[in-house]
Amino acid sequence: MKQFISVHDVTDIDALVAKALAYKAEPFKDRTLGVGKRIGLLFLNPSLRTRLSTQIAAKNIGMEAIVFNVDKEGWALEFEEGAIMSGNTVEHVKDAAPILGNYFDILCIRTFPSLKNREDDYSELYITEFIKYCGVPVVSLESATLHPLQSLTDVITIKEQLNQNPLSGNPKPKVVLTWAPHVKALPQCVANSFSQWMNAWGEVDFVITHPEDYELAEQFTKGATITHNQDEALKNANFVYVKNWSTYKDYGKIYENDPGWMLTEKKLQLTNNAKVMHCLPVRRNVELSDEVLDGPNSIVTQEAANRVWAAQAVIASILEGL
Amino acid sequence: MKQFISVHDVTDIDALVAKALAYKAEPFKDRTLGVGKRIGLLFLNPSLRTRLSTQIAAKNIGMEAIVFNVDKEGWALEFEEGAIMSGNTVEHVKDAAPILGNYFDILCIRTFPSLKNREDDYSELYITEFIKYCGVPVVSLESATLHPLQSLTDVITIKEQLNQNPLSGNPKPKVVLTWAPHVKALPQCVANSFSQWMNAWGEVDFVITHPEDYELAEQFTKGATITHNQDEALKNANFVYVKNWSTYKDYGKIYENDPGWMLTEKKLQLTNNAKVMHCLPVRRNVELSDEVLDGPNSIVTQEAANRVWAAQAVIASILEGL
Amino acid sequence: MKQFISVHDVTDIDALVAKALAYKAEPFKDRTLGVGKRIGLLFLNPSLRTRLSTQIAAKNIGMEAIVFNVDKEGWALEFEEGAIMSGNTVEHVKDAAPILGNYFDILCIRTFPSLKNREDDYSELYITEFIKYCGVPVVSLESATLHPLQSLTDVITIKEQLNQNPLSGNPKPKVVLTWAPHVKALPQCVANSFSQWMNAWGEVDFVITHPEDYELAEQFTKGATITHNQDEALKNANFVYVKNWSTYKDYGKIYENDPGWMLTEKKLQLTNNAKVMHCLPVRRNVELSDEVLDGPNSIVTQEAANRVWAAQAVIASILEGL
Structure with a gap:
């Protein structure tokens, strides 16, 4: 699998479900699969179940998981191409994403819709820009239109x-x-x-x-x-x-x-x-x-x-x- | 020990003190005791010493510790039975606690009193509800009336x-x-x-x-x-x-x-x-x-x-x- | 190296650069160097690259890294000697630093300048007080005057x-x-x-x-x-x-x-x-x-x-x- 943004990234749903149920039966059966690899969990919005379950899942297969609450620990990101950044956004996704892709082997992102502009939200600009610029597989932790x-x-x-x-x-x-x-x-x-x-x-x-x-x-x-x-x-x-x-x-x-x-x-x-x-x-x-x-x-x-x-x-x- | 909410959970104080001093002398002597187990540290209020010391203690015995600042990273929990949740609380402890109990082997909780209503605070509603619904041992990281x-x-x-x-x-x-x-x-x-x-x-x-x-x-x-x-x-x-x-x-x-x-x-x-x-x-x-x-x-x-x-x-x- | 606050803590810049490039070529070559040791990353101000890169660096050499966002998770620290703490500061660095030095083997600190009083900022009071009272090596994650x-x-x-x-x-x-x-x-x-x-x-x-x-x-x-x-x-x-x-x-x-x-x-x-x-x-x-x-x-x-x-x-x- 190259990324996990929607059902279109899955070639065989039944096989993926079977894989998940096999892990449920035996959580640590692939405990060394992710050793030496790092997964970044980037939250632009709050989370309880998604954060904890993903963190636990990564650890179960030996991966180091690092959580970063962009909204609370970081700063506002800019997503508009060509923006003159003289306002409130501190860093462009074009600059942040490649670094994150360099620090992590897999990047997971949660980003909610604004619910103000349908075209913007349904264009999935935020997660699309991360995918475009980070250079590593991206997993959606809930995006503007899908979960x-x-x-x-x-x-x-x-x-x-x-x-x-x-x-x-x-x-x-x-x-x-x-x-x-x-x-x-x-x-x-x-x-x-x-x-x-x-x-x-x-x-x-x-x-x-x-x-x-x-x-x-x-x-x-x-x-x-x-x-x-x-x-x-x-x-x-x-x-x-x-x-x-x-x-x-x-x-x-x-x-x-x-x-x-x-x-x-x-x-x-x-x-x-x-x-x-x-x-x-x-x-x-x-x-x-x-x-x-x-x-x-x-x-x-x-x-x-x-x-x-x-x-x-x-x-x-x-x-x-x- | 089944939980740690007050001195009543301890059968032999001197033995527990001796155990602690033995760890002080040899911090890693049980380094594999908690391997494959997870402890959740849930903060409804801020903490420095309690968070760091508990996190370190868990790691010393091989347990994975995950911190979750409910107040900062999550949302307001509801504790009233039968509440019609049309206000500011986003999730009932009856729904959150069982999940946390599923994700963790031990659940640690900090929850301060309101200092507004003595009966409410002294009923220890919050930690009691977590104990009632989470299904795993609970450790108090300071509750409404005790530490x-x-x-x-x-x-x-x-x-x-x-x-x-x-x-x-x-x-x-x-x-x-x-x-x-x-x-x-x-x-x-x-x-x-x-x-x-x-x-x-x-x-x-x-x-x-x-x-x-x-x-x-x-x-x-x-x-x-x-x-x-x-x-x-x-x-x-x-x-x-x-x-x-x-x-x-x-x-x-x-x-x-x-x-x-x-x-x-x-x-x-x-x-x-x-x-x-x-x-x-x-x-x-x-x-x-x-x-x-x-x-x-x-x-x-x-x-x-x-x-x-x-x-x-x-x-x-x-x-x-x- | 005893601390890392400025270039004056480095005896041989070229050797340190060579060491870094050797790690770049082989990230896990010293994977057990820090086993059983803990590094605390203390943020009095927000961070993305500094936090993540330091966390990753520590893990690469087997050290446990714990992040603590003082500004978000903790409380305001007092740095003035002799202060009568009847205002907004909750804890004096004289009390917090020795504990942190006890919990960690290395303490990393980020603390920005106020940009209001040059003498205060250029005295590097905050990081100097941490060094004075914590008793372990301190690494600057950016201080009032240097990075x-x-x-x-x-x-x-x-x-x-x-x-x-x-x-x-x-x-x-x-x-x-x-x-x-x-x-x-x-x-x-x-x-x-x-x-x-x-x-x-x-x-x-x-x-x-x-x-x-x-x-x-x-x-x-x-x-x-x-x-x-x-x-x-x-x-x-x-x-x-x-x-x-x-x-x-x-x-x-x-x-x-x-x-x-x-x-x-x-x-x-x-x-x-x-x-x-x-x-x-x-x-x-x-x-x-x-x-x-x-x-x-x-x-x-x-x-x-x-x-x-x-x-x-x-x-x-x-x-x-x-």
């Missing part, structure tokens, strides 16, 4: 559940991505990325449901069934993925925020005893009710725990390709 | 001094905890915890002195001699522990702040050539005078250095019980 | 260029330090330190050029040719070091800030095909033009990459002298 390590984790988690409890009858599980209310305007990354991976994986019957005006970008959702009727969508679902996102068309807004879209125990009863997923952090009793999160159908903790094995499979695959 | 790693260090330091210079005559050294002035309202943690450990240890004649209105919670002080007369308390003392705290009864206030309570050379002459202790950081010439801190009776540096061995003994004991 | 790891890197980079492309004819390369415009008042550290090292090294024909009123302190520049005529200075130069600094005499000011002093392609043509250096971060199109930075004469990335080998040579030399 591939989360999505790989989600596929791993679904696969693991199916391995443990195979579905009788219908060979393809029904997976529903449902919009949920929130108090802040959030990126579309997780929803975009989950859609992209479900469609690319092709092993599921994939349905997306959200209120009007919350359509996601078609480049990611194409192939999925899309409906504004949440109850209809939930019927017979085997997995429900709950997530809020802000509007894509009239970009970065909160339109309708109907509490009726919160996933409750009552709504869960519409499903086929579905497992409930969420990338975390979750706003309890806003996105999902306590009863669902604390109930037997929630697999959010197992899902977050799988972040380690997703990261480990990706880093190992990149190391093997160096 | 057990500091107190263990203090016992180690007193014991070490007594080993080096045994007292002639009186078999029990007189240890005085004296309140000192400060410019800010501080927690009662260090004073509570020191009192708790001195009483539990039982090897000393323990006296607490403070101005009126600064009474500590009886659950921690019971068994100690308490007086408002500092000069009387200092008489014949072998160890003087200097510390400020805010009021407990009318909670979190600064009442009298008489500079006359500062420990000076003149006051030190009332003692039996007492060694002077402080947990640091210390406000010079407010809590203690320069002449005392820079003089031969101060053992504050040795005390802070012993933080490493206290942490190492605790982490090793927990690892041995896993 | 020796950068300057050593610069000598390494010039030497490396000369090794690769020996000058025909004139045995001494012409090295020009030129002032450049900026938007902020910056320290004189890099310029002071580069001047000090060029003069001490003695292997170059060293010229400094800047507008009137930007004279540097004579203690560092003595021995160099100084001119206000940039074009004249650039003539036949083999290396041009571009850097902004604020005024020294009327301390910490921006006087003239003529954009004409920016290093452009046109100005570069005055030189003898000079290599262009800068310590980074650089304000593009303010200090240097894009065309120069992106052109074949810029060696700023190689220069920054060499920071690792400079740090590794220094840390190794100190370890060997312990």
